[in-house]
C-alpha cells in the first residue's frame with residue numbers, strides 16, 4: 001500500500017545566522033532562526049515522511065528544548081527519520097519539495113540540495129524533486145520576514161493491497 005505524506009515548515013529570517021537549505025550553506029546576508037540549523041526544507045521533508053508513517057512530527061521526535069539538538073544538522077535528523085521509517089517496513093517511493101523565498105536566488109543550489117537530501121534518505125537523486133519560488137512580494141515570504149517550505153512524499157508500507 002502506498003501512503004502519502006505532507007510537510008510544511010516556516011522559519012524566520014534574521015541577521016547573524018547561516019542560511020542552510022537542503023543542507024547547502026547558501027550565501028546570503030541573513031539566515032534562518034531556529035534551535036537546529038533551521039533548515040526549513042529538510043524539516044518539511046522529514047515531516048512529510050513522518051506524515052506518511054502516521055508517526056507525528058519532528059517537533060515530537062526532536063524537541064526544540066532538548067540541548068542535544070541545538071545547532072543540529074537537519075540532514076542527520078532527516079536520515080534518522082528515514083531510518084525509523086525503514087525499521088517500520090516503509091520504503092521511500094518519491095518525494096518533492098517547494099521553497100518560497102523572495103531572496104536569495106535558489107536555482108543555482110537546487111541540484112546540490114537534491115543530492116544532499118537523497119544522500120540523507122539513501123535514495124537515488126532522481127527520487128527527490130526540488131523547486132523554489134518567490135511569492136511576488138506578497139506575504140511574509142515576500143517581505144523577506146521568513147522562508148517557507150512544503151514537501152510531499154510517497155512511502156510504500158510493504159503491505160499488500162491497493163485503494164485504486
Ligand code: MG
Pocket residue numbers: 009010011034038039040043
Ligand atoms: Mg523547522
